[in-house]
Amino acid sequence: FFIAKMEDFAEDTWVVRYGYRDSSVGDLYLVSFSWVITLTTVGYGDITPRTNSERVIAMILMLMAIFFTSYIIGSLTSILQSSDSRNRKLQGQLLALDEFSLSVNLPPDLYYRTKRVIKNNHQSRVYSVP
Numbered sequence: 001f002f003i004a005k006m007e008d009f010a011e012d013t014w015v016v017r018y019g020y021r022d023s024s025v026g027d028l029y030l031v032s033f034s035w036v037i038t039l040t041t042v043g044y045g046d047i048t049p050r051t052n053s054e055r056v057i058a059m060i061l062m063l064m065a066i067f068f069t070s071y072i073i074g075s076l077t078s079i080l081q082s083s084d085s086r087n088r089k090l091q092g093q094l095l096a097l098d099e100f101s102l103s104v105n106l107p108p109d110l111y112y113r114t115k116r117v118i119k120n121n122h123q124s125r126v127y128s129v130p
Contacts, residue, residue: 001028003053012050040065090122 004013014035015021020028035047039061049058097118101111 001025001032003051003057007051007053010051014047014049014054017050018047036061086122086125090118093118093122 001015004010004015007013009016009021011017015028018031020031023031031047038046039058049055094115097111097114100106101114106114
C-alpha cells in the first residue's frame with residue numbers, strides 16, 4: 001500500500017489493479033500484510049508486483065525471508081548436532097565404564113552408583129546454560 005501511495009495510485013499499482021482504491025486504509029493494510037505473509041511463505045501469487053518499486057520491495061522481502069529461514073534451519077541443525085554429540089559422548093563414557101567394570105571386577109553397587117553419576121552429570125550439562 002505504501003508503494004502504491006508513493007506512486008499516487010498509478011494504474012499499474014496493485015491497489016488500482018485489484019480494485020482496492022476505494023477500500024479503507026485498514027483493509028488496504030490488511031491486504032498488504034496478507035501479501036507479505038503469502039510472499040514470504042507459500043507464495044500463492046494472488047497479488048503480483050508490476051511496477052519497479054513493487055518488484056524491488058518484493059525482492060527485498062523474499063531475500064529477507066530466505067535469510068531468516070536459512071538462519072532458523074541452521075540454528076536448529078546446530079542444536080540437534082550438539083545434542084547428538086553429547087549423547088555419543090555419554091554412550092562412550094558408559095561403554096568405558098562397562099569395560100572397566102568387567103576388567104577389574106567392580107562390585108555391582110559401585111558400578112550402578114558410578115553409572116548414575118555419569119548419567120546425572122550428563123543431564124545437568126544438557127539442561128545448563130553455559
